[in-house]
Amino acid sequence: MAINESCCCSAEEEAAVQAAINDFEPIRTNLIPILHRIQDELGQIPGWAMEAVADKLDIPLADVWGTASFYTMFDLKGRAKHIIRLCESPPCHITGAKKVLEALKDELGIEPGEVTEDGLFGLELVSCFGVCGVAPAMIVDHQVYGNLTPEMVPDVIAKYREG
Amino acid sequence: MPFYRAHVLVCCGNTCAVRGGRALLQLLAKEVEQKGLAHEIRVVETGCLGISEHGPAMVVYPEGVVYAGVKASDVPDIVEEHLLKGRIVERLVYRGQQAAPLEPAAKLTYFGKQQKIILQNCGVIDPRSIEEYIAVGGYEGLGKALTQMTPMQVVEEVKNSGLRGRGGAAFPAGLKWEGVADAPGLNKVVICNADEGEPGNFKDRLILEGDPHLVLEAMVIAGYAVGANKGYVYIRGEYRQSVDNFEHAIAEARKIGLLGTNIFDSGFDFDVFVYKGAGAYVCGEETALIESLEGQRGEPRLKPPFPTAHGLWGLPTLVNNVETLANVPHIISQGAYWFSGIGTERSKGTKIFSPCGDVLTPGVIEVPFGISVREVLYDIAGGPKGADIKAVLIGGPSGVVIGQESFDRKFAFEDLSPGAGAMIVIDETKCMVDIAANCLKFFADESCGQCVPCREGCKRMLDVLEGWTRGLGDSGELEMIKRLGRGMQLASRCGLGQFAPVALLSSMELFEEEFRAHVVDHVCPAGVCDMHETAVEIEEQLTWPK
Numbered sequence: 001m002a003i004n005e006s007c008c009c010s011a012e013e014e015a016a017v018q019a020a021i022n023d024f025e026p027i028r029t030n031l032i033p034i035l036h037r038i039q040d041e042l043g044q045i046p047g048w049a050m051e052a053v054a055d056k057l058d059i060p061l062a063d064v065w066g067t068a069s070f071y072t073m074f075d076l077k078g079r080a081k082h083i084i085r086l087c088e089s090p091p092c093h094i095t096g097a098k099k100v101l102e103a104l105k106d107e108l109g110i111e112p113g114e115v116t117e118d119g120l121f122g123l124e125l126v127s128c129f130g131v132c133g134v135a136p137a138m139i140v141d142h143q144v145y146g147n148l149t150p151e152m153v154p155d156v157i158a159k160y161r162e163g
Numbered sequence: 164m165p166f167y168r169a170h171v172l173v174c175c176g177n178t179c180a181v182r183g184g185r186a187l188l189q190l191l192a193k194e195v196e197q198k199g200l201a202h203e204i205r206v207v208e209t210g211c212l213g214i215s216e217h218g219p220a221m222v223v224y225p226e227g228v229v230y231a232g233v234k235a236s237d238v239p240d241i242v243e244e245h246l247l248k249g250r251i252v253e254r255l256v257y258r259g260q261q262a263a264p265l266e267p268a269a270k271l272t273y274f275g276k277q278q279k280i281i282l283q284n285c286g287v288i289d290p291r292s293i294e295e296y297i298a299v300g301g302y303e304g305l306g307k308a309l310t311q312m313t314p315m316q317v318v319e320e321v322k323n324s325g326l327r328g329r330g331g332a333a334f335p336a337g338l339k340w341e342g343v344a345d346a347p348g349l350n351k352v353v354i355c356n357a358d359e360g361e362p363g364n365f366k367d368r369l370i371l372e373g374d375p376h377l378v379l380e381a382m383v384i385a386g387y388a389v390g391a392n393k394g395y396v397y398i399r400g401e402y403r404q405s406v407d408n409f410e411h412a413i414a415e416a417r418k419i420g421l422l423g424t425n426i427f428d429s430g431f432d433f434d435v436f437v438y439k440g441a442g443a444y445v446c447g448e449e450t451a452l453i454e455s456l457e458g459q460r461g462e463p464r465l466k467p468p469f470p471t472a473h474g475l476w477g478l479p480t481l482v483n484n485v486e487t488l489a490n491v492p493h494i495i496s497q498g499a500y501w502f503s504g505i506g507t508e509r510s511k512g513t514k515i516f517s518p519c520g521d522v523l524t525p526g527v528i529e530v531p532f533g534i535s536v537r538e539v540l541y542d543i544a545g546g547p548k549g550a551d552i553k554a555v556l557i558g559g560p561s562g563v564v565i566g567q568e569s570f571d572r573k574f575a576f577e578d579l580s581p582g583a584g585a586m587i588v589i590d591e592t593k594c595m596v597d598i599a600a601n602c603l604k605f606f607a608d609e610s611c612g613q614c615v616p617c618r619e620g621c622k623r624m625l626d627v628l629e630g631w632t633r634g635l636g637d638s639g640e641l642e643m644i645k646r647l648g649r650g651m652q653l654a655s656r657c658g659l660g661q662f663a664p665v666a667l668l669s670s671m672e673l674f675e676e677e678f679r680a681h682v683v684d685h686v687c688p689a690g691v692c693d694m695h696e697t698a699v700e701i702e703e704q705l706t707w708p709k
Contacts, residue, residue, distance in 0.1 A: 128360065139401070
């Protein structure tokens with residue numbers, strides 16, 4: 001995985017990143033909170049933002065990248081508008097996550113780890129996020145969907161297609 | 164405070180919210196307002212009642228009637244019939260899995276076999292109101308500790324209660340507290356481990372969403388006992404509602420001086436900060452959590468030194484699980500003697516379980532130690548959803564697999580250890596090899612990659628197991644996997660690698676026939692695995708030197 005080099009950031013994005021950085025005391029322990037803020041603001045953590053963070057905290061860029069890439073909630077590639085995260089841990093696996101996955105693959109025409117051609121959806125398989133009472137479950141962006149059946153998939157996807 | 168003749172508590176916990184709890188809350192509030200009842204009936208948002216599968220749920224007090232599966236169209240009925248005319252809407256009443264006579268919540272079987280101590284406020288009070296928490300006796304424990312007890316007495320009380328860690332390792336909490344209290348150093352830290360990531364567990368989320376002040380109060384008591392002035396709650400990033408409710412609780416407590424300087428005029432200062440995890444299961448391991456809190460990759464440290472002596476920034480650090488801490492205010496306010504009267508001889512208090520998978524009523528329940536697996540599965544969780552129950556994965560993928568013959572065993576540290584409390588129920592239609600492979604997939608994904616036994620071991624095990632589920636097994640591999648598993652248990656740096664093979668090894672022992680069928684005969688008895696890669700293809704794939 002390479003750092004997203006594109007620096008076609010808008011002035012707004014740059015301001016958002018600067019604001020995120022300046023909101024915290026520039027110490028190492030605040031690295032993850034800063035990254036969280038950038039992820040929330042931009043929906044991803046681009047390379048130029050990591051450089052800005054490294055500068056401010058006075059640590060190597062490699063260190064920022066090494067930490068950011070360790071955690072699954074940080075998206076360093078920023079590929080899709082909506083990320084669909086389907087849980088594949090045992091409680092969801094037992095209650096039929098595989099069938100839901102098939103339905104998602106059919107509906108989107110992609111495999112897990114890929115992005116649709118229009119850049120609208122990314123599909124990921126993730127570990128448990130603690131809503132096992134309504135397994136199988138998935139998260140689209142921050143919205144949780146539970147008690148999923150393959151039949152429900154097209155409706156959910158349609159909601160996001162319409163925007 | 165105005166006086167209300169009835170309270171309606173609508174569950175807006177994560178799972179009920181998924182099923183439309185929040186919309187229902189707004190609708191209900193509007194309807195109550197329209198009927199001119201706003202001054203006599205209070206509609207409250209609350210945490211989960213533990214019957215998430217049947218959500219959205221609500222309770223109407225003073226009767227204590229539980230309504231479940233409520234739809235928007237039911238709201239006018241509830242307001243008109245129940246709140247206005249006092250007639251209970253029978254068709255919506257939650258009766259557990261079978262029709263029972265209409266009774267208040269406390270008497271239903273589902274709730275009846277439970278003993279709610281930690282969860283007593285969940286679904287009863289508004290988690291975003293410190294006044295309600297105080298009204299039900301909240302912060303009494305803290306007041307007692309700070310004004311009537313020395314720090315040493317608090318540690319003694321926790322020791323005498325027999326409380327043990329609820330995160331899975333079951334270390335005696337009092338000893339840990341004593342370790343930190345006795346460690347040299349002026350600055351010490353209390354950390355609440357709310358990085359609940361073990362699949363099948365969602366109890367900590369429920370506590371944080373439904374009763375955040377309970378955990379906050381416990382942290383202040385812990386800080387006083389061990390001599391710390393700072394506390395951190397490390398909440399996993401996916402638990403947005405927990406983060407939100409806890410931050411709200413902190414702000415409320417700061418406002419009225421229950422956090423900050425000179426709490427209860429005792430001269431004791433303490434403050435708490437929320438730290439959001441970013442998606443790494445391994446951070447539930449205490450030293451990995453500490454690394455993460457320091458802004459690093461969440462890679463576990465070598466132990467010793469233990470965090471009690473050398474933790475966050477090298478300071479003596481107390482790390483306790485959410486549920487462990489949630490016991491503390493009750494222990495302090497009601498005494499160690501009271502607490503040690505609950506449970507069994509060597510396992511004191513209650514334990515929260517989260518049955519899920521192939522079970523009729525998944526959810527979160529609280530029972531005293533000493534209860535049998537069968538009671539939890541059949542009397543409380545309603546038994547199987549469809550086919551008979553074949554096995555239960557206790558504690559999650561890092562726990563053990565038990566079969567029917569163990570269902571009369573009792574949950575207690577001296578009998579069947581409950582782990583963190585997950586009970587993943589597996590019925591007859593499922594394949595144990597497939598599930599074991601699924602568990603290993605989880606560990607292979609979540610291994611931090613720092614030490615070889617775990618990084619390579621999980622991956623190799625997964626490769627072999629996936630082969631078994633595709634009909635590519637070789638009889639020699641049965642023994643090889645057991646050897647590999649023992650190696651991982653002995654040599655991995657942290658619990659992740661040490662416990663990764665446990666479910667597989669216990670499953671292989673219990674369901675030997677099923678594993679042999681896959682590996683030797685290339686047949687899946689449950690018909691789950693796709694064994695299409697026939698013997699000829701296997702031969703082709705095995706042309707490389709063995």
